[in-house]
Amino acid sequence: MPEDIYVEMRQSILEGLVDRAAALARQAISAGVAPLDAIHAGYVPGMHAVGEQFAQGKMFLPDMMASASAMRAAMGVLDPELKKLGTERPMAGVVVLGTVEGDIHEIGKLLVGTLLTAHGFRVHDLGVNVTGETFAARASELNANVVGASALLTTTMRRQKSVVEALDRAGLRPQIKVMVGGAPVNRRWAEEIGADGYAKDAMSAVALTRDLMAHKPLALGQA
Ligand code: B1M
Numbered sequence: 001m002p003e004d005i006y007v008e009m010r011q012s013i014l015e016g017l018v019d020r021a022a023a024l025a026r027q028a029i030s031a032g033v034a035p036l037d038a039i040h041a042g043y044v045p046g047m048h049a050v051g052e053q054f055a056q057g058k059m060f061l062p063d064m065m066a067s068a069s070a071m072r073a074a075m076g077v078l079d080p081e082l083k084k085l086g087t088e089r090p091m092a093g094v095v096v097l098g099t100v101e102g103d104i105h106e107i108g109k110l111l112v113g114t115l116l117t118a119h120g121f122r123v124h125d126l127g128v129n130v131t132g133e134t135f136a137a138r139a140s141e142l143n144a145n146v147v148g149a150s151a152l153l154t155t156t157m158r159r160q161k162s163v164v165e166a167l168d169r170a171g172l173r174p175q176i177k178v179m180v181g182g183a184p185v186n187r188r189w190a191e192e193i194g195a196d197g198y199a200k201d202a203m204s205a206v207a208l209t210r211d212l213m214a215h216k217p218l219a220l221g222q223a
Contacts, residue, residue, distance in 0.1 A: 101132070
């Protein structure tokens with residue numbers, strides 16, 4: 001059953017079918033499929049297929065928006081299931097999360113936030129199109145341990161550097177660590193901009209945040 005439902009999940013994203021994506025998520029939960037498996041084996045491959053088709057000119061912006069809505073609908077069902085795990089754990093630390101200025105991609109960031117919450121972190125999601133100054137101001141107000149800046153575009157990843165610089169200017173580093181992530185980002189980039197770590201996916205972001213909380217000296221994550 002899981003393999004079949006994963007194929008249907010992928011298809012629901014590709015076709016931008018909001019109700020179908022949510023119904024499949026509910027069906028998976030009832031059948032005992034782990035929410036994280038549904039995300040990674042079903043829905044995320046759908047988003048990747050959308051990205052490929054868009055790049056090849058076979059899908060257009062409205063299609064991509066419909067796919068994003070379907071993904072959000074599925075996440076709306078799976079999110080609470082994942083977060084339930086976090087309520088049973090002691091608070092592991094405070095994370096301020098957002099997508100950088102000029103960038104409105106939010107699904108990867110939402111997933112990172114959900115998994116951090118599920119692992120006991122208190123996550124303050126600032127949303128999308130967030131300036132470096134806002135990251136710094138909110139991190140200071142909320143006594144954050146880690147700031148997480150997501151970027152999905154090659155044109156906006158340099159804004160992650162603005163986040164590092166804004167925290168530096170506000171005198172908030174090195175107490176507050178900066179984690180970066182997003183499809184065009186890698187470890188070398190994190191090093192180049194002076195971030196404290198890079199995570200390639202949401203699970204790695206949890207491991208990295210734990211490392212950063214433990215003040216491990218070189219916590220730059222995987223390449
Ligand atoms: Co956009 N888009 N998009 N888009 N979009 C991409 C990113 C693109 C690769 C598509 C393509 O051409 N193949 C391309 C970027 C090219 C580039 O710069 N290299 C692109 C483009 C060009 C654009 C526009 C410029 C299109 C246009 O207007 N002509 C435009 C830009 C708008 C803007 O931001 N200013 C645009 C708009 C949109 C939509 C609004 C339609 C929609 C977003 C809706 C939304 O989020 N509410 C959208 C979508 C859906 C995509 C794709 C198809 C899917 C993104 C996604 O949600 N992936 C994407 C193609 C792709 O990624 N293959 C594409 C699923 C998600 C789970 O993965 O976000 O990578 P991801 O997150 C992962 C990891 O990266 C990591 O963990 C996550 C989970 O494992 N991660 C972190 C992410 N953030 C992290 C932070 C961390 C740690 C890990 O720590 C802080």
